[in-house]
Amino acid sequence: MFVTAFYAIYDSRDRTLRYARAGHNPPRLVQSGAVRSLDCVGGLPLGFGLTDEPYESHKIALHRGDHLLLYTDGITEARNPLGDMFGVENLDAALCKDCTQATEVISSVLDGLNLFTGDIAAGDDQTLFAASVV
Numbered sequence: 385m386f387v388t389a390f391y392a393i394y395d396s397r398d399r400t401l402r403y404a405r406a407g408h409n410p411p412r413l414v415q416s417g418a419v420r421s422l423d424c425v426g427g428l429p430l431g432f433g434l435t436d437e438p439y440e441s442h443k444i445a446l447h448r449g450d451h452l453l454l455y456t457d458g459i460t461e462a463r464n465p466l467g468d469m470f471g472v473e474n475l476d477a478a479l480c481k482d483c484t485q486a487t488e489v490i491s492s493v494l495d496g497l498n499l500f501t502g503d504i505a506a507g508d509d510q511t512l513f514a515a516s517v518v
Contacts, residue, residue: 385431386407386429386430386431386432387406387429387430387431388405388406388407388408388409388429388430389405389406389407389408389429389430390403390404390405390406390408390411390454391403391404391405391406391439392404394446394515398445399445399446399447399448399517400443400444400445400446401443401444401446401452402441402442402443403422403425403441403442403443403444404425404427404439404440404441404442405422405423405425405426405427405439406426406427406428406429406430406439407426407427407428407429407430407432408429408454409454409455409456409457409460410422410423410426411452411453411454411455412452412453412455412475412476412479413444413446413450413451413452413453414450414451414452414453414479414480414481414483414489415446415447415450416447417481417482418481419476419479419481421472422442422444422452424442424444425439425440425441425442427439427440446517447517448517448518449484449516449517450516450517451479451480451483451486451489451514451515451516451517452514452515452516452517453479453489453490453493453512453513453514454512454513454514455475455493455511455512455513456508456509456510456511457508458506458507458508458509458510458511459475459493459497459510459511459512460472460475461507461508462497462500462501462504462506462507462508462510463501463504463507464500464501464502464504465501465502465504470497470500470501474496474500475493475496477496478492478493478495478496478497479492479493480492483516484516485516486514486515486516487514489514489516490512490514493512494512497510
């Protein structure tokens, strides 16, 4: 058994985010209208037990208006009626680039996902978490 994880500490004083990943999908960061992946660091999922090496962390600067989106693989692996996966490209395209609130980011992704999948039932959990820098 294993579990993926994303761990982050946000410092509101200087608007920095220090994060580490353990096998989890790289979160998406919407910054100045562009989407980027927080994939600078990463490691094996928790529970693999293959190494005692510590997980590396990375620190980034955030700015007012930035949005962070965490998601489970049930989002990117959702399928349309033709069997195609939603994928990261469609996720990025669905992300609201000019949103002002985290709820708008989630709504835009869900709208894009529902448009893509139609009435196909989800085959895995579909979890989204968004945060906005104010």
